[in-house]
Amino acid sequence: MFVTPHLHAADEPEHVRSPAATYVSIQGSGSPGTEEFYRKKALIGDIARQVDGGEEPVIEIRYWYPAGSIPVEIADFYSVNPVPSLLYRVLAVVPDDTSPDDVAAARTRAASSSDRSEDRIELHTTAEQEVVQVLHRGPFAEEFATLGRLGSFARELGLRRSGAHHEIHLDGFTRDTPQDALRTILRDPVA
Numbered sequence: 001m002f003v004t005p006h007l008h009a010a011d012e013p014e015h016v017r018s019p020a021a022t023y024v025s026i027q028g029s030g031s032p033g034t035e036e037f038y039r040k041k042a043l044i045g046d047i048a049r050q051v052d053g054g055e056e057p058v059i060e061i062r063y064w065y066p067a068g069s070i071p072v073e074i075a076d077f078y079s080v081n082p083v084p085s086l087l088y089r090v091l092a093v094v095p096d097d098t099s100p101d102d103v104a105a106a107r108t109r110a111a112s113s114s115d116r117s118e119d120r121i122e123l124h125t126t127a128e129q130e131v132v133q134v135l136h137r138g139p140f141a142e143e144f145a146t147l148g149r150l151g152s153f154a155r156e157l158g159l160r161r162s163g164a165h166h167e168i169h170l171d172g173f174t175r176d177t178p179q180d181a182l183r184t185i186l187r188d189p190v191a
Helices: 035-051 100-110 140-156
Strands: 014-018 021-029 059-064 087-093 122-126 129-137 165-169 183-189
Touching: 021 035, 035 059, 035 087, 035 100, 100 122, 129 140, 140 183
Parallel strands: none
Antiparallel strands: 014 129, 021 087, 021 122, 059 087, 059 165, 129 183, 165 183
């Protein structure tokens, strides 16, 4: 099993290892697509641009359900529990040597209109891990079918989801962005 490049996935489901990564991040709760969701997404983008010298960041989101929720697998991730109960972390990759002081300074430089004093911005790291993944093309509402394919692939290999569902949004988007051409890596840790 090879380690895939962080921002790459095939059009067909694959079983790979995802690389370790360091992120600037913020946690949230509720349905994707809310004003609060887009505010946090914009804030992480603004800070990540400052950390990384103005480069446009790729926004990633990890989703999970709170303790006590009905257990879900890859294919049924969005269809068993109420979506408004989701917990999430909005992330953008930053250099591995980024410090909390670097993040604080970037936040000040960003002076983002999306920033709120109560926002807790933090560094978040992930280790290299075994995943199944696939590239989804098109609207977010059509991810159900793609997750179904990915879930079937994992089941055929005898694998089960073992952590937060991970979406890597290769194309920037806002609430008003047409979604027909969007590319999203759907990645789930497995065991």
